[in-house]
Amino acid sequence: MKKLFAIAVVLCLLIAGCTDTKSRSTGVYMLLDTSGTYAVELKKAQKILNYLLGILAPGDTLAVARIDTGSFSEKDIVSKVTFDERPSVANNQKRAFMQQVEAFVTKVKGSPYTDISGGILQAIEYLNEAESGKKYILIFSDLKEELAKGYKRDIPFQLPDYNVIALNVTKLRGDNIDPKEYMARVEDWRAKVEKGGGDWGMVNDLERLDNIFAN
């Protein structure tokens, strides 16, 4: 009996040893800029989300949140889901997610300010809880941050193992006059992300969305 027990214990240990505890799932948190100048671009964001829904696998996590005056809030999360391990259930979740996003894009109202930093902080918090293996924060914005009076966002980001990718960074009127402004804005965000330990990327051509997960 003792021998049998010992064999059972050894087998259990072997099985446990073989099981990979490292998470291989992907977590994607997409921030949508809803400020007045940028809200018109949200249809493009919907296409990106559809692309993401197409490539994300069972077990992956996807969340969409809006960037408004104060984005460091769970209330700004439009929709969030961790896909079931069964493909059929995951497909149904994707359908439901798509409908929620569609409803949001249809009814969204522009916000007067753009709190990108707050959105990133919220994304970090969410993805850390989701315990995804690969973490992506997608910022669908022109990267022009405008904080309301009294909002403080001078907190350094903690972004180890994070990929922060800016999508559809449109040029503003002032950028056309002086491109340095655009470059400085992008550079500023890149520096902030890399200082926090994250990887920075930018995809402006929406035909090349496969570059998002190229790394």
Next chain:
Amino acid sequence: MTFANMLNITNSPALSILIWIVLFLLALYFARRPFHQAVMSFSKIIRNALRLGAASVLSAEKRLLVRNREVLMAAGLENAERIVEREFDRIAAAVTRDLESYPNVHRQLSEVIVKLDEDYTNSADVPPSLPNWMPIIESIAKIEHSGDSMVANMLAEINRSLTEQNKKAIEDYRNSTAARHAILNKMMPFWRKLERSLDGIASSMSNIKKRAKTVDRCMDQYEKIRAGSDSAARALSTSALTQFAIAALVLLIAIGGAIINFNLIALPMSEMVGGASYIGPFKTSDVAGLVIILVELTMGLFLMESLRITRLFPIIGAMDDKMRHRMIIITFTLLAILAGVESALAFMRDRIAHDMEVLRQTLAGAEQMGLSPSIIPTVGQMVLGFILPFALAFVAIPLEMFVASSRTVLGAGMAWLLRLLAFFLRLLGNIGFYTGRFIVNIYDLAIFPAIWLEGIILTSKGKKIALPEAEIPEDSKLVEEAVDSYEETIKIKEPQE
């Protein structure tokens, strides 16, 4: 001492250089013999060490060749035994089939012969004879009469009676003959039956004779292999290579089938065990799919073993028939269940794939075209899912062939590699030796003025010039026997066996 100082030992730098050159040549000349000895010793060490290594490798190759031959012969013997055994089984089956019913045939033949005998006896019955009083009447009828009417009437009556009796006798005779002919006619089917039975027995005997000839041929081959003849070894080696190639080809095809099978069940398995968990670097669903296929292969192996088609597991082949039949039923049932499961998984795969396609179209914004999937691919996948496990079960046959022939082929490959290694070792040894000689010759070339002077001096004194060691012809044979020669190994090995 710097280079400049060296040039200043005399007033003239040229003279200083000349003095240094002379001194240098002298030093080299005096160091010539030790240098030659050192270089030659070193080069010989290299050569001998490498040639010894080569000899050892060649010895290993010889042993491997012997081992390969033993393996080949053992495999050939086993195969020949199997063929002879099968032929004997067939003979036994033929004997059982044909001669088991011999008592019955014998009884039938006896019955037919008795019947024929009876008929023959019946057909041999004497025809009815005339009545006994006929000769008396005949003699009375022949009596001459003198014209008496009464006598004449009597005689006429006798004549009429006689004629009637004659007619009747002829008729009776004819009837009797017809009856005998009828009996003889009835004998014909019995003759035919007898002929058929004898033909059947002759055919069985001929069949057994043919089998016996095959057994004789196989036994001849078996004897040749047992005798360990070279022709048998060559034939077996060629056969092993052919079998290896064919088995490898069939196994490749089977692997292709297994991959298709895997793709059929990997996706639906994620519906059962989840698509996000991993075992090591592999998805659990993929591993589960692979395990199912491997279990099917194992069941196939056991089935083939139980049917005694393959002999990879002697313990199964050695089981008693009852247990073996049970095993056949169990393995076949499990295989059928697994085939059913695969068929269901293939159906599920089709449903999931369709669902995914619909979702992809929705996400791409394409209009739904009222996708009604055709039933043909679904049925096709299900049939494929059901058939492939059974098809994979037959992998056991090429697998056994592959395992058996790979021993010979790998052995031959290893022997070839060892021969190549020995060649390179010898080549390196020779290169090392001749490099030493080359260095010695270059050394002598550098100090040729000193050697030239030595030659002049010795010639003037009438002494023979001693050849440098490098120029002494290398006529000594190098022993290329390994420490443990093949013969020694055999001597050591025999008592152990």
